[in-house]
Amino acid sequence: MRLTVFGATGGVGREIVGQALAAGHEVTAVVRDPDRLPEGPEPAAPHGVVALDDPAAVRAAVAGRDAVLSGLGARGRRPDGIAERLTGRIVAAMEAEGVRRLVVSAGPVGPKAAGDPLVDRLARKAVEAVLAEVYADLARMEAVLARSATEWTAVRPPRLTDGPRTGVYRRAVGGTPRSSRTISRADVAHAMLALVDDPAAVRTGVGVAY
Numbered sequence: 001m002r003l004t005v006f007g008a009t010g011g012v013g014r015e016i017v018g019q020a021l022a023a024g025h026e027v028t029a030v031v032r033d034p035d036r037l038p039e040g041p042e043p044a045a046p047h048g049v050v051a052l053d054d055p056a057a058v059r060a061a062v063a064g065r066d067a068v069l070s071g072l073g074a075r076g077r078r079p080d081g082i083a084e085r086l087t088g089r090i091v092a093a094m095e096a097e098g099v100r101r102l103v104v105s106a107g108p109v110g111p112k113a114a115g116d117p118l119v120d121r122l123a124r125k126a127v128e129a130v131l132a133e134v135y136a137d138l139a140r141m142e143a144v145l146a147r148s149a150t151e152w153t154a155v156r157p158p159r160l161t162d163g164p165r166t167g168v169y170r171r172a173v174g175g176t177p178r179s180s181r182t183i184s185r186a187d188v189a190h191a192m193l194a195l196v197d198d199p200a201a202v203r204t205g206v207g208v209a210y
Contacts, residue, residue, distance in 0.1 A: 001196070004028045004061050006070040006090060011160065012105045013071030015189035019165070020069075023193070030061045059093040067101035067196045068094060071189075077130070079137040087141045091148040103192045104145070106154040107131075107138040110205040113176040120179050127159075142205065153195050154205040157183045165190050172207040173200055180209035 003020055007013035008029035020027050062068050072086050073079075087104065094102060108124070116124075128135060145152040156176065163184035170177040171191065191208045195201045 001066040002026045002028075002064065003196075004030060004065045004068045006030045006068070006086070007072035007105075010071045010073065011162070011185040012188050012192075015165070015186045016069050016071060016192060019186075019189050019193055028061050028065070030058065055089060055093065058089055059096055062090070062093050062099050063097045065099055067103065068099060069192055069196070070102070070104040073105065073107075074134050074137065077134060079134050081137055081140070083137045084140040084144055088144050091144060091150055095149050100149075100151045101196060102145070102148075102150045102152040103195055104141070104152065104154050105188055105192065106142060106156050106205065107135055108156050108158050108176065108180065108207070109135050109139045109142065110154075110156050110207060111175050113172070113178040113180065113207075115178055117179060120181070123181075146203075151202045153192075153198075153201040153203075155188060155192050155195065156205050156207045157188045158209050159183075160185050160188065163187075169208055169210050174204045174206075176207035177209045180207060183209050 003025050005013055005016050005020065005027060008017050009031050017027055017029055068090060070087065070090060072083060074082050142154050145154060158180040159182045161182050161184045163186065165184065165186035167187070167190055169183055169187050169191065188208060195206060
């Protein structure tokens with residue numbers, strides 16, 4: 001497939017690019033700061049870089065692609081609306097070019113899992129209090145997706161780790177796995193790539209966790 005990956009210098013974005021290239025996909029990496037992109041992969045793997053702050057370049061980056069994936073997000077507790085704003089740019093470019101499939105990495109802002117143990121509910125409330133601004137930005141981002149004409153999927157992980165890709169995790173289409181605590185960035189990327197071809201995940205959130 002021909003894929004465009006936004007946020008390719010982030011933890012999830014790097015994993016998406018690496019796994020997609022290893023699977024033989026053609027990848028265009030779109031980053032806010034091209035200087036942060038690591039050395040390119042093997043020469044046989046097509047790999048382009050454009051700046052994210054140029055609407056014309058963003059539109060060119062998604063033109064003719066089979067799917068767009070985004071690992072964009074805040075790098076701290078003060079997101080300043082970055083997920084909402086940048087996802088809006090992606091959506092506008094995709095709609096202008098008639099590109100439909102979009103898979104984004106979001107946050108645990110979907111429905112709460114039924115029957116979560118008390119310890120998990122208390123831990124979640126504490127995290128939500130600390131990351132309130134980040135989660136609000138992600139919720140607004142998902143509202144942008146819901147209003148769009150794209151065939152979007154928002155992948156909603158809990159706390160991210162730097163563990164390896166295992167390919168073994170739980171998914172809940174339209175919901176959240178019970179006792180969701182952690183998942184590696186590598187497995188989030190794996191889930192996002194796997195969901196590109198899943199019609200059941202279109203225009204909904206998908207909770208993922210170990």
